Every structure is written in C-alpha cells, then in structure tokens.
Amino acid sequence: MTAGDSEGLPKLGLLLIGMGPGRLGAMTIEARDAAKSADFRRYEAYTALWPDNELEALENNIGPIEKVMRPEVEDPSELLNLAKENLVALLIVGDPLQATTHVDLQLQAIEAGIECRVFHGISITTLVTGSIGLSNYRFGRQTTITYPYGGWVATSPLEVIAVNLHQNQHTLALLDLDPTGAGTGQQVPMQPIDAVKSLELMAQKLNSDYSEMETETALDSMKMEAYTSFLNGKLNEKMVVLCADMGTDEEKVTYTTIGNLSDIAGGRLNCLIFPAITSDVEEKALLRWK
Numbered sequence: 001m002t003a004g005d006s007e008g009l010p011k012l013g014l015l016l017i018g019m020g021p022g023r024l025g026a027m028t029i030e031a032r033d034a035a036k037s038a039d040f041r042r043y044e045a046y047t048a049l050w051p052d053n054e055l056e057a058l059e060n061n062i063g064p065i066e067k068v069m070r071p072e073v074e075d076p077s078e079l080l081n082l083a084k085e086n087l088v089a090l091l092i093v094g095d096p097l098q099a100t101t102h103v104d105l106q107l108q109a110i111e112a113g114i115e116c117r118v119f120h121g122i123s124i125t126t127l128v129t130g131s132i133g134l135s136n137y138r139f140g141r142q143t144t145i146t147y148p149y150g151g152w153v154a155t156s157p158l159e160v161i162a163v164n165l166h167q168n169q170h171t172l173a174l175l176d177l178d179p180t181g182a183g184t185g186q187q188v189p190m191q192p193i194d195a196v197k198s199l200e201l202m203a204q205k206l207n208s209d210y211s212e213m214e215t216e217t218a219l220d221s222m223k224m225e226a227y228t229s230f231l232n233g234k235l236n237e238k239m240v241v242l243c244a245d246m247g248t249d250e251e252k253v254t255y256t257t258i259g260n261l262s263d264i265a266g267g268r269l270n271c272l273i274f275p276a277i278t279s280d281v282e283e284k285a286l287l288r289w290k
Contacts, residue, residue, distance in 0.1 A: 009037050010115045014083040016096035016106060018121020021247025022050050022269070024057045031119040036062040038089035040082060046070045046178065047101070048093035048124075049187065051248065051268060058091075065091065076105050083114050095123035124271060128172060128243050132253055132273060133285020140169030145195050145272065147179040155209065158202040159227065161274050166226035171274040175266075189269050192242055192261040199235065199258060207231050235259075241273035241289060242266065255289035 009015070017035050020026035035041055043055070045067045050058070059065050072079060073090075082088050096102050096118055109116040129136045143160040157173060164171040175190035176198075190198075210227045214220060236259030244252040244267030254264055278286065 009034060009087065009117070011087060012083065012085060013087055013115035013117065014080070014105075014109045015087065015089040015117050015119065016102060017089050017091050017119045018095045018123075019050060019058075019091050019093050020121040021094060021124060021127055022245065023054050023248050024061065026122055026247055027058070028119065028121065031121060032058075032062055034117070034119050035089045035091060037087065039086040041065045041089045041091060042068045042072075042079065043091045044068055044073055044093075044102075046073075046187070047099055048177065048269060049189070050093060054248075073101060073105060076108060079105075080109060080112055080114060083109065084112075092121075094125075095121050098123050098125060122247060124174070124246060125172060128246050128271060128273065129170075131246060131251075132241050132243065132255075132289065134170050134273065134275060134282050135279070138168075138170050138276065140164035140167060140171055142172045142174070144174045144176060145190065145198050146176045147190065147194070148198060148201055149180070153198075153201045153205045155202050155206040158199065158206055158230075159223070162226045162230035163223055165274065165276050166222070166229055168276045170276050173272045173274065175270045175272065177269070189266075191266045192264050192270065195270070195272060196258060196262045203231065203235050239275055241275065241286065242270065243273065244268075244270050246271070253289040255286045 015034050015038060017031050019031070041063060043065045046069045055065070079088065079090070092102060097106070106116050106118070125142065129139060141160050141164060143157040145157050146154050161171045161173065175195055177187045177189050179188050180186060206227060210224065213224065215224050236257060238258050240256065240258050240261065242254040242256065242261060242264060244250070250267055252267060256264065275286065
C-alpha cells in the first residue's frame with residue numbers, strides 16, 4: 001500500500017501535502033492525487049504563497065480549496081476534529097515538514113489517534129542551493145530576515161549570518177512574508193529594499209548591544225568574534241545572492257552587493273544567500289548571476 005495510491009489512502013485522517021515551490025507542474029503526481037481524493041482541502045497560506053493563477057489551476061485539477069492561516073494551524077482543534085470523521089488534506093507550499101509548526105501538527109494528530117500521511121514536495125532549502133551553484137554541504141544554519149514589528153528589531157537573523165560567515169559557511173535567509181507578525185492575512189512579501197532596511201536596523205542594534213553580551217563559554221567568545229568581524233566590515237559592500245520566485249517561470253537570480261539590493265526589483269517571494277569564501281567552481285557559478 002503506497003502513500004500516493006488513492007485506493008490505499010485511509011478513509012479518515014490528515015494528509016500533509018507538499019505543494020512544491022510555486023507551480024502546478026512541480027507538484028508531484030502522488031501529492032495531487034492524494035489531495036484530489038480528500039473530502040476537504042485546506043491551503044496553509046501564511047508561511048509561503050503560490051501565485052494566484054497557479055492556485056486556481058490547482059483547484060481546477062483537484063477540487064475546491066479553503067485558505068487557512070496561522071491560528072487554524074497552530075491551534076488545530078477544528079482541523080483535527082474534521083480529520084476524525086473525514087479525509088482532510090492540508091496543502092503546504094514547498095515541503096510539509098520544513099517548518100516545526102507542521103511537525104507539531106503531525107505529532108498532535110498522532111497523539112489524537114488520527115492517521116497522518118505525509119507527501120513531500122520540493123523545498124526552497126533544497127532548490128535554491130543547487131540552482132545558484134553553491135555546495136549544499138557548505139551551508140550553515142538557515143534564518144529569516146524579519147520585518148521590524150512595531151519598532152522592535154530582532155538581531156538573531158544577523159547573528160546567524162555572522163556566525164556562519166565566521167565559520168566559512170553559506171547562509172540561506174528567507175525574507176519575511178507578514179509585516180504584522182500575526183500570520184492572519186494581509187501578507188506583504190518582503191522586497192529587496194525592505195530587506196536592506198531591516199539588515200541596517202539589525203546591524204545598528206547589534207553594534208550597540210553585543211559589547212554587553214556575556215562571554216562565559218568558548219561558544220560565547222566565538223560568537224563575539226563573529227559579530228566583531230561582521231560589524232567591522234561595511235554592510236553595503238558584502239556580497240549577496242537575490243533569489244526571486246525560485247522554481248517558477250518567473251525565477252530570477254542576481255549576484256550583487258547589499259548596497260545595490262535597494263535598486264533591484266524582487267519577485268513575488270524572495271530569499272537571500274550570503275556566500276562565505278567560495279571555491280573556484282562556486283565563484284565561477286555565482287559570476288553567471290552578476
């Protein structure tokens with residue numbers, strides 16, 4: 001009995017279905033078949049989005065889809081109750097288990113005695129590294145560049161980037177989707193100019209705060225060295241790769257400096273790669289995008 005065989009699907013339960021990066025053609029056949037077999041289809045629309053025309057094409061292929069946001073997924077009582085008496089598909093952009101929110105949902109379903117099947121999809125974390133030509137083995141911790149919510153500036157994304165660079169590791173930084181941070185709708189995908197502003201605010205705050213951080217362990221000392229090295233350089237001169245709408249027909253890659261990002265138009269969804277020291281092959285690959 002295979003996960004993608006509609007005859008082998010449970011009559012009741014929850015299907016976590018990866019939609020892939022942003023077009024119907026990149027969604028696996030078994031994922032589409034499973035979604036089509038469900039009694040109810042929900043589209044999780046707060047961690048990432050598909051283009052409207054592709055979502056419409058998907059609906060025409062598998063049937064009606066209802067959008068759900070962060071509250072319905074993080075407090076999934078309604079979703080799980082529905083899955084106790086029906087076969088419910090939760091459609092998730094990329095891969096369904098890349099976010100801990102969805103892993104938690106899977107665990108809650110299992111604890112409630114609800115059968116939960118997973119249909120994996122192409123994720124930005126696997127798609128973007130090879131697409132631009134950097135070795136996947138050389139990436140450090142991933143992060144998200146956030147909007148400054150109500151004047152509050154998080155420095156943790158910049159700290160991750162600084163530590164990765166200090167350890168000669170590349171960084172994938174997703175760009176925020178929701179300026180409110182609530183995950184209830186009204187998404188405004190972050191554009192390159194917004195990312196530059198956020199990075200500048202993070203650098204200013206980290207520069208004023210990091211000297212007061214404790215250095216009780218070797219790890220603390222290493223982080224301090226990483227922050228010092230990063231902040232001593234000119235932010236605007238640091239190289240970065242802008243990746244827009246990856247995996248779609250509108251895919252665009254640009255290798256530039258942070259200072260030049262403000263003058264570059266992004267796409268529907270964007271992310272940034274901060275390269276560490278590149279090998280000869282990696283550098284040659286990146287130069288294609290200049």
